[in-house]
Every structure is written in C-alpha cells, then in structure tokens.
Amino acid sequence: MLKLNVVILAAGAGKRMHSSLPKVLHTLAGRPLLTHVINTARKLSPNKICVVIGHGGETIRQTIIGDDLTWVIQERQLGTGHALMQALSQLSDDGLTLILYGDVPLVSIHTLRQLLVVADGRNCAVLSTVLVNPFGYGRIVRDIETGAVTAIVEQKDASAEQQDIHEINTGIMLIPNVYLHKWLPTIKNENAHQEYYLTDIIEMSVKNGIHVASSQAESFWEVMGVNNKLQLAELERYFQKYCANKLLDEGVSLIDPLRIDIRGELICGADVEIDINCIFEGTVKLGNHVQVGAHCILRNATVATGSVIRPYSMMEDVEIGENCKIGPYARIRPGTRLASEVQIGNFVEVKNSQIGVGSKTNHLSYIGDSCVGKNVNIGAGTITCNYDGTNKHVTIIEDDVFIGSDTQLVAPVKISKGSTIGAGSTITKETPADQLTLSRSKQVSIVGWGRPPKIKK
Numbered sequence: 001m002l003k004l005n006v007v008i009l010a011a012g013a014g015k016r017m018h019s020s021l022p023k024v025l026h027t028l029a030g031r032p033l034l035t036h037v038i039n040t041a042r043k044l045s046p047n048k049i050c051v052v053i054g055h056g057g058e059t060i061r062q063t064i065i066g067d068d069l070t071w072v073i074q075e076r077q078l079g080t081g082h083a084l085m086q087a088l089s090q091l092s093d094d095g096l097t098l099i100l101y102g103d104v105p106l107v108s109i110h111t112l113r114q115l116l117v118v119a120d121g122r123n124c125a126v127l128s129t130v131l132v133n134p135f136g137y138g139r140i141v142r143d144i145e146t147g148a149v150t151a152i153v154e155q156k157d158a159s160a161e162q163q164d165i166h167e168i169n170t171g172i173m174l175i176p177n178v179y180l181h182k183w184l185p186t187i188k189n190e191n192a193h194q195e196y197y198l199t200d201i202i203e204m205s206v207k208n209g210i211h212v213a214s215s216q217a218e219s220f221w222e223v224m225g226v227n228n229k230l231q232l233a234e235l236e237r238y239f240q241k242y243c244a245n246k247l248l249d250e251g252v253s254l255i256d257p258l259r260i261d262i263r264g265e266l267i268c269g270a271d272v273e274i275d276i277n278c279i280f281e282g283t284v285k286l287g288n289h290v291q292v293g294a295h296c297i298l299r300n301a302t303v304a305t306g307s308v309i310r311p312y313s314m315m316e317d318v319e320i321g322e323n324c325k326i327g328p329y330a331r332i333r334p335g336t337r338l339a340s341e342v343q344i345g346n347f348v349e350v351k352n353s354q355i356g357v358g359s360k361t362n363h364l365s366y367i368g369d370s371c372v373g374k375n376v377n378i379g380a381g382t383i384t385c386n387y388d389g390t391n392k393h394v395t396i397i398e399d400d401v402f403i404g405s406d407t408q409l410v411a412p413v414k415i416s417k418g419s420t421i422g423a424g425s426t427i428t429k430e431t432p433a434d435q436l437t438l439s440r441s442k443q444v445s446i447v448g449w450g451r452p453p454k455i456k457k
C-alpha cells in the first residue's frame with residue numbers, strides 16, 4: 001500500500017478578511033473552511049494529516065478537533081515552501097505527500113483521486129485549472145513540443161509572455177517524499193516576493209528528470225481560494241447551487257433551487273417537497289412525502305413519512321413521527337420526540353418533551369419537560385410551569401386528557417388519564433382520572449358599579 005501524507009497549509013494571516021477570526025475558521029455551509037479540507041483529506045485514509053498553522057494558531061487548534069491531526073507551527077510566514085519545510089520532519093521517508101490549502105475548502109475527493117492516479121506513486125503531480133482571468137496566480141509553463149509541465153512561475157516573476165498563460169497552479173500538488181526530503185531544504189527565496197516558493201520544486205523535478213504530471217479539477221469553483229468576504233460569499237453560492245442540484249437529481253422538489261441553504265447533510269426520501277428559504281443544519285432526515293413550508297429552520301432533525309412542516313417553523317435535535325402537522329410558527333426545541341399524527345400549531349413552543357400518538361396542541365402554548373400521552377388535547381394558551389426559579393420539574397399528562405384554554409400546569413404535576421381541566425385553571429396537584437378539575441374564583445358581577453369619570457386637565 002502506498003503511504004500517503006497530507007499537509008494542509010493554513011498559516012497565512014488572511015488580512016483581506018478584515019476579521020479577528022483566523023481565515024480558515026470562517027465558515028462555508030456552516031463549517032470552518034479548514035474542516036472542509038480536513039474532512040476531504042480523511043476520505044483518502046492518509047497515514048498522517050499535518051496542519052501548518054501560524055496566525056491565530058491557538059484558536060484554530062482549540063476549534064478544530066481530531067486526534068488524527070498533527071499540528072505544525074510556522075512562526076513566520078516566509079512562503080509556501082517554508083511552510084511545508086516546517087512539516088518535513090513529520091513526513092515519512094517514502095510514499096507521497098499531498099499538499100492542500102486551508103483556504104481552498106471545496107476540492108472534491110474525485111479530483112484528488114485523479115491527481116493520485118496521474119502521480120502514479122512516483123511522479124510529481126500538480127492540479128491545475130484554466131481561468132479566463134489568471135491574474136495573481138502561478139502560471140503552469142509547459143514544453144511547447146511535448147506539452148509537459150516544466151515550471152510554475154508566480155505572477156510577479158512572470159515574463160509578459162508567461163502572463164498570457166491561462167492555465168494556473170491551484171496550489172494543490174503531490175510530491176514523492178524522497179524528493180521533498182532532498183529538495184525542499186535547498187529552495188531559495190531569490191524572487192520578487194523574497195519568499196520560499198514551494199512551486200520551485202516543480203522546476204527542480206524537471207531538472208532532475210522526474211516527470212511532472214498534471215490533472216484538472218472537474219469544476220473551477222472546487223479550486224477557488226477564499227481571500228476575502230466576497231470570495232467566501234461567492235463560493236458559498238456555488239456550493240449551495242451544487243447541493244440543490246444534487247437534491248433535484250435525487251428527485252426532491254425544490255420550489256426554487258437558488259433559495260435553499262444546506263449547512264450539513266440533508267437526506268431525503270421520495271416525493272419530498274421543500275419551499276423557499278429553508279435552512280438545514282447538522283444532519284436532517286426527511287422521510288417520504290414530507291413537506292417543508294417556506295422559511296423553516298431544521299437542525300439535527302428527523303421527520304418521518306408524510307409529516308408537514310408549515311412555514312416559519314424551527315426545530316432542533318428533535319424526532320418527528322409520521323403524519324404530524326407542525327406550524328406555522330412552531331418552535332420545537334432539543335430533546336423533543338413526537339409520535340405519529342401529532343399536531344403542533346402556531347406559536348407553540350415544545351421543549352424536551354414526548355408527545356403521544358394523535359395529541360394536539362394547536363395554539364399559543366408552552367410545553368416543557370413534559371410527557372404527554374395519546375389523544376390529548378391541549379387548549380390554547382396552556383403553559384407548563386416547569387421552572388420554579390431554581391429547578392426544572394416534569395409535567396405528566398396521561399392519555400385522553402382534555403386541557404381547557406389558558407391553563408397553567410405547575411410542575412411537578414400529573415394530569416391523570418381522561419382528566420378534563422376547566423379553562424383558566426392553575427393546577428398544582430395531581431388530578432383524579434376521568435373527572436373535571438378546575439381552579440377558578442367564582443364569577444361575580446357588581447351591581448351599580450361604574451367606570452371612574454375622566455379627569456379634565
């Protein structure tokens with residue numbers, strides 16, 4: 001088996017982001033740029049992943065977790081060659097090293113595998129792409145006759161003729177470790193930037209008779225780097241469009257593929273319909289025939305077959321059973337599990353609660369830390385008073401309970417099976433099964449009462 005090492009360069013300052021956050025921690029599709037790169041690298045099952053950090057290094061280490069990562073510090077940023085040099089002692093004697101950039105987040109596993117194929121275990125290989133406007137990039141110089149790569153020339157060092165080359169270096173390359181150990185320490189900084197260019201390796205390779213292979217990325221945005229907020233926003237759009245197209249391909253109906261945001265993984269069954277401006281975060285699973293209305297936010301949620309999420313609803317860390325009706329304007333918070341046929345209506349908040357088959361709470365309620373049975377009807381404005389100012393307490397509502405509107409259930413409390421609670425009650429004690437319980441002061445009318453007269457100023 002070929003030994004593969006990965007080195008991710010992430011020591012740059014990212015000045016053009018105008019941010020105190022290190023560049024590689026800015027997020028794309030809800031995840032730090034560096035996390036995208038690391039996750040892709042992991043798919044290649046390398047022997048080692050080194051991340052070269054400098055600017056904001058401590059913050060990066062605290063944010064990005066992984067026992068499989070080897071952190072390498074580059075104190076001063078003296079160029080890409082210098083950056084890789086810092087990781088040299090971590091690289092095995094043989095095998096290949098793949099160089100990735102922490103600010104080029106979307107390179108695909110397919111493209112990297114292709115690069116591995118052309119490197120063939122022994123060649124150097126560069127990943128290039130052709131740009132309409134190549135300004136600022138290193139240009140790929142090829143032999144006119146054979147077409148073989150002979151050098152990479154940086155913008156500032158390029159001749160007028162070389163500046164006309166549109167094929168550019170993405171920065172991603174594969175180099176056999178034997179050559180890195182041999183050549184990297186000999187790189188000089190005699191160039192326009194006075195930096196140690198990693199790209200000088202290519203010329204050295206050619207001089208030593210080692211073939212430099214090349215391959216191109218499938219789509220240009222895969223190899224686009226992030227230097228400022230504009231590029232970050234553009235890349236986000238490319239990626240979202242890609243995710244939306246993939247969903248459409250799989251048969252999901254998106255009312256407008258340009259108005260959906262996926263920040264994680266969205267797994268859909270058959271005949272799922274998603275209206276505009278929905279955000280999906282973490283892992284979201286939608287069963288067959290699920291409908292999600294406009295402007296919903298779902299994070300780490302599972303929604304079973306046939307359920308309908310109406311507009312402006314949000315949910316996080318929840319499991320929704322089959323054929324439920326949620327919203328509009330519902331908020332379902334972590335730890336909630338709904339059985340099938342449950343209805344949660346407008347302006348209802350549910351937190352850390354289980355709700356049984358066929359139960360309904362349709363208007364303006366708060367259900368927290370509760371266990372609700374089957375066929376329960378919770379009237380408008382019902383509140384579970386789960387917090388006494390110090391501790392949280394549980395409310396138990398058994399099967400077939402009917403709770404009248406505007407009721408407060410002061411936890412810990414149990415509403416026994418078949419209970420009916422009269423509207424406007426404050427319930428503090430367990431209720432007997434199958435009886436009407438109410439707590440209300442008697443209605444009185446005062447004869448001869450009149451409103452106070454208006455005082456003239």
Ligand code: UD1
Pocket residue numbers: 009010011012013052074076077078079080081082083101102103136137138139152154168169170171196197198199225
């Ligand atoms: C580099 C390439 C250029 C290529 C371009 C693609 C070199 C000499 N040039 O140029 O051919 O077209 O990328 O975007 O390699 N970094 C460090 N330490 C350093 C310097 C850089 O970790 O001392 C990291 C940066 O954080 C960044 C990456 O390396 O992730 C690229 O560095 P950058 O300065 O942007 O290189 P370019 O000049 O754009």
Ligand code: CA
Pocket residue numbers: 225227
């Ligand atoms: Ca750059």
